[in-house]
Amino acid sequence: MHPDIRQNRQREAAEAGGVRDPAHRLEEAVGLAEAIALDVVSAETVPLNRPVPATLLGGGVVERMARTVEDEAIDLVIVDNALTPVQQRNLERALETKVIDRTGLILEIFGARARTHEGRLQVELAALTFQRSRLVRSWTHLERQRGGLGFIGGPGESQLEIDRRLIDERIAKLKRELEQVRRTRGLHRKAREKVPYPVVALVGYTNAGKSTLFNRLTRSDVFAKDLLFATLDPTMRRVDLPSGREVILSDTVGFITDLPTDLVAAFRATLEEVTGADVIVHVRDVAADESAAEKMDVEAVLRSLDIDPEVPVVEALNKIDLLGPDERGAVSAEADRLERAACLSAVTGEGVDRLLDVVDAALSRRRSIRHYDVSLADGRALSWLYENAQVVAREDEGTVAHLDVSIDPEDAARFESRHRHAAE
Structure with a gap:
């Protein structure tokens, strides 16, 4: 049951600039219940002017729910809203069955995943x-x-x-x-920095197709299913970009509207890879009716993580295989308007190469021009530079090659640590 509270709708309109459709909120709640194999026998939206302190819902609604619970032999009632302990207790007494709220339901899903x-x-x-x-x-x-x-x-x-x-x-x-786990994760991150690869983090609303895209890009078999919160634990794999540059791709927990504060705090460690990412890929389900609202929810979470505003964000407009010709045209036009975006289908693979090109270009903007003097006898160093950087100018003088190269900060650090004589 989704309570459509007028006060909440007014707050959404003021804060987010738009109000999510109650029907879609109810559909999302049903999806959350089905994500842990619950059999939903009844689902409805209840309009409320203001919440009732004792039960959240009005007396008439509670009486009608009690009859439905008895007639349908319902074992669990889910209220898609936050309930106070008193409200939960009073509803359980009135309905004579177990009652959980949105937070309790998401906790159950997280526990199962x-x-x-x-x-x-x-x-x-x-x-x-x-x-x-x-x-x-x-x-x-x-x-x-x-x-x-x-x-x-x-x-x-x-x-x-x-x-x-x-x-x-x-x-x-x-x-x-958990602090020990975070320290261990930090040691792993420092180990990666010694052989540094840029980190590309996939983020997005839950069920937007992040894990399917992750599997497509990495040729792996991370659990990916049409379920809300199919991914909870961060997963990382190495990916080769079209330029030959190697990156680490990270799949993260999906975001959701009204995610309880306790859960945001508890799962902040899983989002650490996002805060340290060199490029963020925002995977969007453009076939969803609430795609624009979901985009705002994800952007709100990203703002709360205090991410460096200089980090480029690439939009992956996913699930175009589910769109008709007119809708595909509109999404393609949106991608053209955005500075960094690609239309794609993680299921069919259409547009994935374009996404890799956009990510590659976003990383290239971080490059700087550096000058190196490399001995012509040091074929290994010269070969490494040509493979991992872009040589924009070269002048050979005697036994030394004077090179101006466009190179990533990580690659520059790798080269200079291995070939200190060339960087001096």
């Missing part, structure tokens, strides 16, 4: 942070007290306090483990 140790740690941290907020006035049995130790005296510790303390201890332990 996480494959690596880091991913599982992040899921548990987000789940415990969410659960801790539910302890206050949420579970009546937690108010029972346990007796204190006889020689201390005074009241015992309440079950609520015990549970909160145990959760806090586990959260602290998880944060320590």
